[in-house]
Amino acid sequence: MKRTVPGILIAAAWLLLIITGSFLLFWAAVLLIGFIGSREYSRMAYPNLLYETDRIILAVIFSVPILVAVFAQHQLFRASLGVLLAFVAMICYLLYHNSRFENPLMILNRGILGILFVGFLASHLPMLRSLTDGVHWLVFLSAVTAGTDTCAYYIGCRWGKKKLCPSISPNKTVEGAIGGVIGGVSIAILVSIIFRVPAGFFTLIVLAGSLSILGMLGDLFESIIKRGTGFKDSGTLLRGHGGILDRVDSLFFTAPFLYYILIYSGFK
Numbered sequence: 001m002k003r004t005v006p007g008i009l010i011a012a013a014w015l016l017l018i019i020t021g022s023f024l025l026f027w028a029a030v031l032l033i034g035f036i037g038s039r040e041y042s043r044m045a046y047p048n049l050l051y052e053t054d055r056i057i058l059a060v061i062f063s064v065p066i067l068v069a070v071f072a073q074h075q076l077f078r079a080s081l082g083v084l085l086a087f088v089a090m091i092c093y094l095l096y097h098n099s100r101f102e103n104p105l106m107i108l109n110r111g112i113l114g115i116l117f118v119g120f121l122a123s124h125l126p127m128l129r130s131l132t133d134g135v136h137w138l139v140f141l142s143a144v145t146a147g148t149d150t151c152a153y154y155i156g157c158r159w160g161k162k163k164l165c166p167s168i169s170p171n172k173t174v175e176g177a178i179g180g181v182i183g184g185v186s187i188a189i190l191v192s193i194i195f196r197v198p199a200g201f202f203t204l205i206v207l208a209g210s211l212s213i214l215g216m217l218g219d220l221f222e223s224i225i226k227r228g229t230g231f232k233d234s235g236t237l238l239r240g241h242g243g244i245l246d247r248v249d250s251l252f253f254t255a256p257f258l259y260y261i262l263i264y265s266g267f268k
Helices: 004-020 023-045 052-062 064-071 079-100 104-122 124-129 134-159 174-195 201-229 244-265
Strands: 163-165 169-173
Touching: 004 023, 004 134, 023 052, 023 064, 023 104, 023 124, 023 201, 023 244, 052 064, 052 079, 052 104, 064 079, 064 104, 064 124, 079 104, 104 124, 104 244, 124 134, 124 244, 134 169, 134 174, 134 201, 134 244, 163 174, 169 174, 169 201, 174 201, 201 244
Parallel strands: none
Antiparallel strands: 163 169
């Protein structure tokens, strides 16, 4: 219950935001998620190295690509602009505080990873929302990731035996991963029928399966960060679910993939 009830409330709030919220409201929500997620990342990436003001400054820097994505509805918008601005801001931060750190290159490397992992990937959520059928596709994407995560968890707990990546995430199993893909695809197809996602049945199956696998890779990627920095969860904000990044890592990885598939396949 500690995991189920908060999970249902989070999913309902997210779905309500997608369906009823304007583009600007959705962008603002993603910006807030990105800022909190950036603080969680800096907490893991720089343990005992930064002051609280540093974490706030870096959270702002990491969130710049999301901030710039407010212009996603304009034809001239390019996602790379936000990454470039964040990169310049990161260099300026290091030049100003260079004398404080024994290894400025490590600070820079982990900062660039934070810009890409949180800022760049998350910026594709409002970019996806800006498309003509963006609301429908966001619902579809959320159904895939939530369905995969939920089914993988419960099937893994019930029938999981063979470890998937024991050195990275010891609780994940092959059985759970397979169940997650099947569950994610099934739930996504059901949701796509209800919300009339503008694509053929076979296309939706292929997309859902690809997104499901990619979402699990996103989850494993964050596990690499947590394992490498000695953290069990990215934070404690969400009761029973860890931190913000623990909930949105799959969405961060899948949103860019879906966005560019739609852009280059003509579904936009």
